Amino acid sequence: MSARFVLLSVLSCSVGCSWPADRPLDLQSPTLSVGTAAPAEGAAGVPTDVVIEVGFDGWPEAPVVGGAVRMTAGPQDVPVHVAVDLVGKRLRVTPARYREQPPRLLDPDTGYTVAVAPALRAIGGATLKQLFVLKFRTGLGPAGGSSARPAPGFALVWRDVVAEAACAGCHGAGSPLDLSSEGAAYTALRKSSVPGDSARSLLLRLLVGTPDAGGTPHAPLSDAQLALVRDWLDSGATP
Numbered sequence: 001m002s003a004r005f006v007l008l009s010v011l012s013c014s015v016g017c018s019w020p021a022d023r024p025l026d027l028q029s030p031t032l033s034v035g036t037a038a039p040a041e042g043a044a045g046v047p048t049d050v051v052i053e054v055g056f057d058g059w060p061e062a063p064v065v066g067g068a069v070r071m072t073a074g075p076q077d078v079p080v081h082v083a084v085d086l087v088g089k090r091l092r093v094t095p096a097r098y099r100e101q102p103p104r105l106l107d108p109d110t111g112y113t114v115a116v117a118p119a120l121r122a123i124g125g126a127t128l129k130q131l132f133v134l135k136f137r138t139g140l141g142p143a144g145g146s147s148a149r150p151a152p153g154f155a156l157v158w159r160d161v162v163a164e165a166a167c168a169g170c171h172g173a174g175s176p177l178d179l180s181s182e183g184a185a186y187t188a189l190r191k192s193s194v195p196g197d198s199a200r201s202l203l204l205r206l207l208v209g210t211p212d213a214g215g216t217p218h219a220p221l222s223d224a225q226l227a228l229v230r231d232w233l234d235s236g237a238t239p
């Protein structure tokens, strides 16, 4: 494909493509604010296997700097594992001891506090406006169910994202980024991937449109399609 054609497609896209109404174009803001959090502030009876989610109006930078997220039970520090979900613009916080063998849950009937400090940085340089604090109390046990994250293979990404969104319309055979077949697309997209770390993968940053990767979504993908790419990357970007 000639450079001129690519340029024309991009230009025509900028007037002809409609982005999903629920994903407004983000203007780069110098500060970052908390949008939603789960469990809710003051919640009681929270399952002991809860994953704490804190959502923002921008994309947290990965990896999250040490000490930006703290969890305490009374005077005691509870070590946490913090993951960035670029698709949901949120942090997923789990007690580090979930990863112990055998995994250990939060203590039942205990008050916990999660604090996110202004040290938290967003992609593009914004920092958290003010300290965010969330308090909740656990119930008597886990909710159960499977906490395992999905681990889709590339076949699904090919079918539901690359083929479905017609990426090859611009990235055809012979172009620098060949997305015209499943095999070629796998090789090409692995190059902009950090296997096991979707938040640091250029591919996902480009597709959601973080400020460092253009600032607008690269192709109009649905949240389900973006989540599929995220889960493929997080689970190791396997064939």
Ligand code: HEC
Binding pocket: 006, 007, 009, 010, 013, 161, 162, 165, 166, 167, 168, 169, 170, 171, 176, 177, 189, 192, 203, 206, 218, 219, 221
């Ligand atoms: C409207 C045309 C167009 C569509 C559709 C399109 N792209 Fe792109 N894409 C471009 C242009 C232009 C560039 C920048 C030049 C380049 O690197 O080829 C680019 C760059 C990229 C890059 C960065 C390449 C690099 O390493 O720098 C990736 C990855 C990418 N596109 C993936 C995709 C995926 C996946 C899809 C489908 C979901 C897609 N693109 C759909 C036009 C398009």
